[in-house]
Amino acid sequence: MVFPIFTNFDDLKNACSACNKCNLCETRTNCVFGVGNPDAKILFIGEAPGENEDLKGEPFVGRAGKLLDLYLNGIGLDRHKNIYIANILKCRPPENRDPSPSEQDACIDWLREQVRIMRPSIIVCLGRIAACRLISPNYKVTQEHGIFYEKNGTLMMGTFHPAALLRDPRRKADALEDFLGLQKKMEELGISTD
Ligand code: URA
Numbered sequence: 584m585v586f587p588i589f590t591n592f593d594d595l596k597n598a599c600s601a602c603n604k605c606n607l608c609e610t611r612t613n614c615v616f617g618v619g620n621p622d623a624k625i626l627f628i629g630e631a632p633g634e635n636e637d638l639k640g641e642p643f644v645g646r647a648g649k650l651l652d653l654y655l656n657g658i659g660l661d662r663h664k665n666i667y668i669a670n671i672l673k674c675r676p677p678e679n680r681d682p683s684p685s686e687q688d689a690c691i692d693w694l695r696e697q698v699r700i701m702r703p704s705i706i707v708c709l710g711r712i713a714a715c716r717l718i719s720p721n722y723k724v725t726q727e728h729g730i731f732y733e734k735n736g737t738l739m740m741g742t743f744h745p746a747a748l749l750r751d752p753r754r755k756a757d758a759l760e761d762f763l764g765l766q767k768k769m770e771e772l773g774i775s776t777d
Contacts, residue, residue, distance in 0.1 A: 586692040592621040595696055599673055605689040607674035613640035617669035617697065619662050624774045625765075626703040627651075628694070630712040630744065631672035631682050642668045647745035651709070654745075654758060658766040659776035669697055671713050687716060698737075704772055706737055707765065710744025729761040731768060738772075740765065 589595040600614045608614075615632040618641045635645035643651050643662075652662065660666050672682045672690050682690075698706070708714035714722040718732055718739050724747075731738045742761040743754050769776070 586696070589696055589700065592697070592700060595693070595700065599693045602673065602690075602693070605674075605686050607672070607676060607686060610677055611674040612637045614673050615640055615642050615670060615675075616673060616693075617667055618642055619667035620664060621667055621701055623666045623701070624704040624772075625660070625666045625707065625769070626698065626701060626705070627655075627666060627668045627707045627709060628713045628717065629668070629670045629709040631670050631679075632675040633679050634675065637675035642670055643745070646749060650745040650748060654762045657759075658762050658769075665776050667697075667701060667703070669694060671716055682712060687712075691716070703737060704774060705731075705765070705768065706739045708739065708741040710741075710747060714741035728757060729764050731764075738768065740768075 587598070589598065596616045599616050602608060602614060615636050629642060632642060633645055636642055642648070655662065655666065662668055671687055671694060673693055674690075676682055676686065706717065708717055711722070711724050714724060714727075718734070718741055722741060724741055724743060728742045729740065731740045733739070740761070743758045748755050748758055
């Protein structure tokens with residue numbers, strides 16, 4: 584099926600909420616489209632909603648989300664003001680398992696359309712699943728985190744998933760460096776946090 588072209592986020596969100604392109608629509612409470620400012624220049628992309636996100640309909644609202652907010656706020660970013668946050672999958676995989684390739688294939692057009700409408704200057708991939716899908720299939724977070732790649736005129740950077748930082752706090756210093764690198768890149772590009 585040819586994916587329709589949308590002209591604004593609201594129409595796209597409404598269509599996404601009714602999506603039944605994969606089986607995850609049968610078990611979701613909410614479709615988790617994203618949160619933030621669609622006019623922002625920076626887009627963060629995680630993996631998939633977990634239990635809390637499914638219940639609330641917003642990405643990164645559990646423990647990992649609280650940690651993400653700390654890193655964001657530390658460099659003047661705010662999920663309700665100057666960034667947008669979305670996921671590779673809009674619906675929760677049962678038991679929080681990894682999104683399967685076929686689920687990602689079924690869902691990716693929603694994200695593609697989000698990116699097309701938003702036209703972000705920088706995309707930050709949170710964790711392996713997003714980075715492998717969007718930067719390169721062989722992406723290694725431990726080796727490539729913090730490096731900016733250019734793809735189709737957009738800068739793309741991967742960093743640790745906040746849930747991985749909760750599991751292995753030794754990585755928190757690396758993640759902080761990645762966020763400071765993001766702040767520097769924003770300054771270079773003249774992206775303000777106002
Ligand atoms: N993990 C993700 O990757 N995304 C969320 O929205 C929540 C947890």
